[in-house]
Amino acid sequence: METTANVLVGLVAALHAYILVLEMFLWEKKPGRKLSGFDEATARATAPLAANQGLYNGFLAAGLVWGLIAGNPTGFRVQVFFLACVLVAGLYGGLTTNRRILVAQALPAALALAAVLGTR
Numbered sequence: 001m002e003t004t005a006n007v008l009v010g011l012v013a014a015l016h017a018y019i020l021v022l023e024m025f026l027w028e029k030k031p032g033r034k035l036s037g038f039d040e041a042t043a044r045a046t047a048p049l050a051a052n053q054g055l056y057n058g059f060l061a062a063g064l065v066w067g068l069i070a071g072n073p074t075g076f077r078v079q080v081f082f083l084a085c086v087l088v089a090g091l092y093g094g095l096t097t098n099r100r101i102l103v104a105q106a107l108p109a110a111l112a113l114a115a116v117l118g119t120r
Contacts, residue, residue, distance in 0.1 A: 001115065002119045004115050005112065005115035005116045006068060008108070008112035008116075009064055009067065009079055009115075009116065010068060011112070012064055012083065012086060012108050012109055012112045013060075013061045013064035013065050013068070014061070015104075015105070016057040016058070016060045016061035016064070016086070017057075017058065017061040019054065019057040020054045020055070020057045020058040020061065021054075022035055023050040023051060023053050023054030024054035024055065025054075027043055027047050027050040027051065028043045028044055028047055032050070036050070060082055060085060060089075063078060063081070063082035063085075064079065064083070064086075066078050066082075067079035067081075067082060076116065076119070076120070079116045080116060083112050083113040083116060084109075084113065086105060086106075087109040087110055089105065090102060090104075090105030090106025090107075090109055091106050093105065093106075094106055
């Protein structure tokens with residue numbers, strides 16, 4: 001069960017590292033515009049906001065990696081905290097912005113959180 005939990009946490013961390021890249025570096029390019037659905041002008045106008053969001057996603061990824069490499073009980077607690085943060089952000093984003101966020105962000109976080117809690 002611990003291996004499954006670690007893999008799921010790693011996948012959530014990788015997802016948020018990928019989102020960081022999309023929002024900070026590719027927002028005005030085709031992959032970022034495809035994600036947002038924005039035209040070039042809107043993507044250019046919103047790029048500073050997207051970069052800020054990307055930075056926060058990077059912090060989430062870094063926290064999850066920290067949780068994976070830290071010894072217990074710290075690693076367990078850090079994983080629970082950051083997965084809960086991702087879950088809350090995913091629920092909020094899914095309910096206020098785009099329902100796809102529920103599946104893309106909240107669901108993976110919920111599964112990883114359940115797996116981590118199941119190791120105790």
